[in-house]
């Protein structure tokens with residue numbers, strides 16, 4: 001499907017935050033939140049856990065004698081699952097606790113305070129939900145989305161000003177995530193036998209890396225099978241680094257048309273390939289399709305940092321990964337995010353439009 005054939009649709013935002021609806025019982029749920037996907041009615045307790053090995057960032061480093069095996073695990077996880085959990089990443093438990101804490105404080109603010117930072121219909125930053133087209137259902141979540149890199153492009157009107165620890169915590173957290181991102185991009189390059197700076201160069205270019213923080217809140221719902229926290233999607237990013245809730249499960253990933261639960265492993269980060277890295281790797285790495293299901297009694301939160309190249313930088317499969325056996329599978333593209341935003345309120349995936 002070509003980009004130009006996306007049917008014109010009027011994007012809409014849900015009129016109310018999900019947090020405000022979360023005490024409503026099943027029969028009173030507004031119709032726009034009730035999904036009829038067959039998978040929402042699945043018995044989630046019967047779904048298996050994702051079982052790819054946890055990757056250890058220390059072992060990916062050149063000084064480790066285990067580096068070759070760890071790189072092999074990384075490559076195999078990313079080409080089959082498109083994601084993995086990372087341990088020994090160097091972010092302290094105390095920093096992980098603090099970022100979760102400021103997230104809870106934000107969502108705990110009175111509605112009128114949060115709404116001072118509301119997003120608009122046409123750009124993702126700010127407090128609110130995702131846009132959908134008028135014939136689509138809403139998701140059962142609220143988000144606060146903030147651009148965190150480049151630092152001089154932060155839009156502070158979206159940042160809560162009354163939470164004393166919010167800015168410094170997010171600042172420190174994103175610096176640390178950026179450090180991990182660079183190490184991971186180098187390891188991924190090595191795992192594909194490329195120069196170790198290949199993906200750093202592709203992602204950063206001259207402009208540096210762009211990073212969006214997404215604070216996600218999934219309130220409980222008395223009829224969790226009728227709602228969806230996040231619909232099945234892949235991310236528009238090159239890589240997304242996610243801190244899951246440390247008590248409430250909900251994230252699921254798809255592999256070979258089957259859903260798997262992502263287990264909670266304390267102090268790990270969940271890392272997934274996004275569409276732009278699938279394109280750069282000429283399809284060797286898979287952009288993970290994932291979704292979030294809702295708990296009946298407990299609220300769930302997560303913090304996702306989506307990392308991607310400067311919007312105007314042209315990206316495409318890197319030349320070393322194109323040959324006779326593996327011809328170029330994707331077109332080159334500038335501003336993939338805008339293509340993604342055109343597709344995201346529809347049932348189609350933007351990356352399909354990139355295939356040659």
Ligand SMILES: O=C(O)CCC(=O)C(=O)O
Nearest residue numbers: 214216235251292302304
């Ligand atoms: O909340 C989660 O576990 C996943 C969040 C996610 O997929 C996203 O923000 O794109």
Ligand SMILES: [Fe+2]
Nearest residue numbers: 233234235290
């Ligand atoms: Fe996602």
